[in-house]
Amino acid sequence: MLVEALALSAVLFTIGVIGVLTRRNAIIIFMCVELMLNAVNLSFVALSTLHGATGQVFVVFTMTVAAAEAAVGLAIIIAIFRHTQTVNLQNINILKG
C-alpha cells in the first residue's frame, strides 16, 4: 500500500496546487495550502511504515505549524478584510508592480 499512499499524496498535493493557482478567494487559497500540508503528512505516515515512527513525530510538528499558520493567516485575512472589505485577491493588488 506504500506506492498507492504516495500516489494519493501526490494527487492531493496537485489538487491543492491547482486550487491555489486557479482560485481568487483568499480563504479558499488558504484551505488549499492546508490540503497540501495534509498531502505531505500522508507521505510522511506512509514512509514511516518503512523507516520507523520518526516520520509520525514530524507529522506532529507539521500539524503544530499548520495550526499556528492557520491562526496567523486568518488574522491577516481579517485585518485585510477590515481594510479593503473584500477577500478577493484581484482587488488586493497594492503591491502589484
Place this chain on the structure above:
Amino acid sequence: MQVNQFHSLFYAFTFYFFGLVAIASAIAFVTRKSPVAAAVWLVLVMFSLAALYVMLDAQFIGAIQVLVYTGAIMVVFLFVIMLLNLGNPSELADARGKWGYLAALLIGLVMLAEVMALTRSNTIDRMIPPDLAAKAAAAAAAPLAGGVIGPIAAPLFNEYLLAFELTSVLLLAAIVGAVVLSKRRTNAR
C-alpha cells in the same frame, strides 16, 4: 491462508475506498464556489485521510488528525467565514483568467506524469533495500513495546526535545500575532 487472503482483500478495498473518497472530495472542494461548502468538503478529505492514517498503522496520528485538523483548524476557518459574512457565493466570482488556468493545467499534468512514472516503473519497490523491508515487516508483525503512542513519544521527548520545546515558542508567537493582527484599531491612539 484463506482468512489472510480475505483480510488483505478487505484491507485493499477499504484503502482504495478512502483514497477515492479523498480525491473526489478534494476535487469537489477546489471547484465549489461557496467557501462554506468548500470547507465542509475539505473536512471530508481530512476524515478520509484520518482513516488512511489508521490503516497505515499510525493510530495516534489519525486521532489527532480528527481532533486538530477537522476539530480545530476547520472550525476556525468556518468561524472566519462566518465573521466576515462570506457565505454568499454570488459576490465571490473567483476564477482566475486563462493564464492561471494554463499554469494550473501545466503543473497538474507535470505532477500527474511524475505519479504515473513512479507507479509504472515500480521505482519505489526497487528503491527499498530488502533488509529494510524485512525489518519493517518484522516490526509490524511484533507487538509494540509501548503501545501505539510509545514509539512516537520516545523520539519526541528524547531526540527531538529541543524542537518540541521550540514549538511552544512558535505557538506563543502565533497566539500573540493573531491577537495583535485581528485586534480592532481604535482611533484614540
